[in-house]
Amino acid sequence: MAKRKISNTLALAVLGLLQEREMHPYEIAATLRERHKGGSFKINSGSLYDTVEALLGHGWIEAVEVTRDGRRPERTVYGPTALGQAEFVRWVDELVRVPAAEYPKFLAAVAYLGALGPRGAADALDERAGHLEARIAETADILPSIGLPRLFMIEVEFALHALRAELEWTRATAAEIRDGTLAWPGTEAATPA
């Protein structure tokens, strides 16, 4: 009975893969991981099966066959439907056109940066900067590793761009705190436990 509209982006990944070829859920997860899509979609087997169920309920995918290898659990293979194909494109289109409201954890934390005191905040930002650099290096590494057209890894380029911007802000803000450009109204600094 067509519950609430699907919003989980893992569903988008499933839909996208099934456009290519029929698969069973486990294979979907494996393929996504193989293609390094783990940075763009939260691949969790629990959610995956729920997601597939929801897509079925909407008629966006359909069960193609059920096979069984020896006494292993059954594998249900799913394929796309015409409706699902159309919805997939429509959905990507809308996600690109209209920026959604997002609430990243870091944004929340920055809102209370004051709680760390100037010293504590600058230190914490520095540590973050280090992690960001590491993650940027990792991400940049996987980019050329596969001889695939750019388009198929374009989201990695976006992720890199976003990470670099965040790094830039993080470093700049730490510096502003240290040199006093960013005034600290609360005089005394709390220290983390």
Add this chain to the structure above:
Amino acid sequence: MAKRKISNTLALAVLGLLQEREMHPYEIAATLRERHKGGSFKINSGSLYDTVEALLGHGWIEAVEVTRDGRRPERTVYGPTALGQAEFVRWVDELVRVPAAEYPKFLAAVAYLGALGPRGAADALDERAGHLEARIAETADILPSIGLPRLFMIEVEFALHALRAELEWTRATAAEIRDGTLAWPGTEAATPA
């Protein structure tokens, strides 16, 4: 009995506000909105009351008094605990230090940008760019509107920086698609319904 660790950032906002002064949930929500924190925290009354319940269960806040004004619903006023105070700082510190894995919708959509075809993708990116500009303008507007020290609105500066970076990538990518720098392997373009 101390369920799963709280991860919802709305809890952080609640904890943070209660450091300042005792409040009842509705007042918390109103205060957050008044301070333009709606961009950093998803303020939903349903989640708010659940969150307060969870914080109570962890002993991070405590009920201070229950008042009632005429025949309106009871208002339970909450205040901070020593444990909550410590956890608050510890939590902010960790959120700043360690970048969390995030899965923004746009990242997912970009992973399937190919589905829109070169023309469709470039158009969609253009429209997004327009929305981003509007949002940047709105956000920049609220910044000087309140005569508050920068530190208390620093998360808005970060949000702006992130938005600008996204806008930059969006425009650049649209341009690359149009001038052919970004090759399009799938020859033919699907069009949204």
Add this chain to the structure above:
DNA sequence: TGCCGTATAGTCGGATCCGGCTAATAGGAC
């Protein structure tokens, strides 16, 4: 005075999500 829109304050049912579990097979070490 009667009525309507908005602010106050919070509840509830159900949708959604996910960590952790089961269970079988394949492959290697000894």
Add this chain to the structure above:
DNA sequence: GTCCTATTAGCCGGATCCGACTATACGGCA
């Protein structure tokens, strides 16, 4: 041969989240 681990495949209980709803009070206006 048999033990151990990794891989394959999926299920489930409960935590989490949220949209939609209830109900009272208040200000203004016709």
